[in-house]
Amino acid sequence: MVVNILNIAEFKVVKFEETEHDYNIRVEMVSPPSYCHHCGCVANLLGHGSKEQVFRDIPSHDRRVTIYLKRKRYRCKDCTKTFLEPLPMLDEKRLMTRRLREYIEKESLVRTFKSLSEELGLDEKTIRNVFHEHAKWLNTHILFPTPKWLGIDEAHLLHNYRCVIANVKESTIYDILEDRKKTKVIEYLKQMPYRKDVEVACMDMWPTYRDAAILALPNARIIIDKFHVVKGASEALEEIRKKIRQSLTDKQRKTLMHDRFTLLKRRVNLSGFEQLRLESWTANYPELGAAYELKEEFYDIFDTGVDRKDALERYQAWKKQMPSSMQPYFKSLMTSMKNWETEIFNYFDTPVGTRPSNAYTEALNGLIKIVNRNGRGYSFEVLRAKLLYTEGFKEISEPMYVKDLSFCGWDEDDEDSPDPDTNLNAGYKDSRVYRRGPRVSTVCKLMEGEG
Ligand SMILES: [Zn+2]
Numbered sequence: 001m002v003v004n005i006l007n008i009a010e011f012k013v014v015k016f017e018e019t020e021h022d023y024n025i026r027v028e029m030v031s032p033p034s035y036c037h038h039c040g041c042v043a044n045l046l047g048h049g050s051k052e053q054v055f056r057d058i059p060s061h062d063r064r065v066t067i068y069l070k071r072k073r074y075r076c077k078d079c080t081k082t083f084l085e086p087l088p089m090l091d092e093k094r095l096m097t098r099r100l101r102e103y104i105e106k107e108s109l110v111r112t113f114k115s116l117s118e119e120l121g122l123d124e125k126t127i128r129n130v131f132h133e134h135a136k137w138l139n140t141h142i143l144f145p146t147p148k149w150l151g152i153d154e155a156h157l158l159h160n161y162r163c164v165i166a167n168v169k170e171s172t173i174y175d176i177l178e179d180r181k182k183t184k185v186i187e188y189l190k191q192m193p194y195r196k197d198v199e200v201a202c203m204d205m206w207p208t209y210r211d212a213a214i215l216a217l218p219n220a221r222i223i224i225d226k227f228h229v230v231k232g233a234s235e236a237l238e239e240i241r242k243k244i245r246q247s248l249t250d251k252q253r254k255t256l257m258h259d260r261f262t263l264l265k266r267r268v269n270l271s272g273f274e275q276l277r278l279e280s281w282t283a284n285y286p287e288l289g290a291a292y293e294l295k296e297e298f299y300d301i302f303d304t305g306v307d308r309k310d311a312l313e314r315y316q317a318w319k320k321q322m323p324s325s326m327q328p329y330f331k332s333l334m335t336s337m338k339n340w341e342t343e344i345f346n347y348f349d350t351p352v353g354t355r356p357s358n359a360y361t362e363a364l365n366g367l368i369k370i371v372n373r374n375g376r377g378y379s380f381e382v383l384r385a386k387l388l389y390t391e392g393f394k395e396i397s398e399p400m401y402v403k404d405l406s407f408c409g410w411d412e413d414d415e416d417s418p419d420p421d422t423n424l425n426a427g428y429k430d431s432r433v434y435r436r437g438p439r440v441s442t443v444c445k446l447m448e449g450e451g
Helices: 098-107 113-120 124-141 182-190 207-216 226-245 250-258 260-264 272-284 286-304 308-320 327-339 341-349 361-374 380-389 420-424 440-449
Strands: 011-018 022-029 045-060 063-076 082-084 149-157 160-167 172-177 200-203 221-224 400-402 428-430
Touching: 011 063, 045 098, 045 113, 098 113, 098 124, 113 124, 124 380, 149 172, 149 207, 149 361, 160 182, 172 182, 172 380, 172 440, 182 207, 200 207, 207 221, 221 226, 221 341, 226 250, 226 260, 226 286, 226 327, 226 341, 250 260, 260 272, 272 286, 286 308, 286 327, 308 341, 327 341, 361 380, 361 440, 380 440
Parallel strands: 022 063, 149 200, 200 221
Antiparallel strands: 011 022, 045 063, 063 082, 149 160, 160 172, 400 428
């Protein structure tokens, strides 16, 4: 008597062989089919030969598991047709158990294809094919709600600039586009469900994103992410530090390099020791001190500006009191402020404390680094699926009520379309299931662990 090590009720284990790396298990069906699979007639079947088949199963005790089955063919006496005994627990296309396919689907999102291929003794191509089929399913079945506050960022991933669409409020990834070309971004945003419900589009100073948002997100206020604005002040300070460095001795140079982070820190975050370091640098190099003050004041405008008017006035004052010696360093920042004035100061139209800001930017930058280190050899499609679907989707959102009816087939240019205003009161219920998107920080941690 051989124990049913497979724990598959339909199989009877008739032979079991164990080697260093493998379990080879020969099985038979416990019972023959009870009806014809063509005409449905009951138990009027004759044996009609058999076919040797080999299936892979999930590993057990660190061994690869192979199932051998002499699969019987039957002929129906009523309709005379033949069929192989049905094996619902197997994925016949892939010659593996369904549970192995599910295992690959799940694991391939968090592990490399290579490591799975080694563990399972399967060709890397097989793993890839299972993954792609699963990714296709996920793309059509897993939906993230359209962000009310939508973030558009770029990420240099796998040798190309990609466009990352994010949910600013949740710090989750909504989607990743293969490139950031204008036509592509516009096309994407235009097909996005509920695009007219997007209230804020938060971005960096990249004209393509602005133009795309104007065209495709008619109700969105475009805001330049604060992080991308204020970093201009840090960059100006860095330029001055680098210039001063040239006049220093080697030893001083090393210390200044070390104190780089002290200079970039906000004053409130400095330790007592760091404050002393800062004072000694600025006492010896007044230019550095002046640049540090300008940087701090510029950040302050964005931290405490009460409203657009207040922020604009403070910015004008900041510019006015800038010594002429500092102007070349802050020129680039001031040019951006001029070119993007509307979008930058849109930030202040929302009350302090509730202003949109891409808080996930830092985590996203970390993620980019990890992906470029670990993701070599992945195609964009694989990478996208890994980033979007790795975290799992336990949280299911409430059904959404549709306001943007273009998504439900309502066409504003078509007179025969139902009037959205009369139908809106009833509310169009979107019955599809939505999940929370993956949090950037969590994906970051998961990708970090992937070898
Ligand atoms: Zn039949």
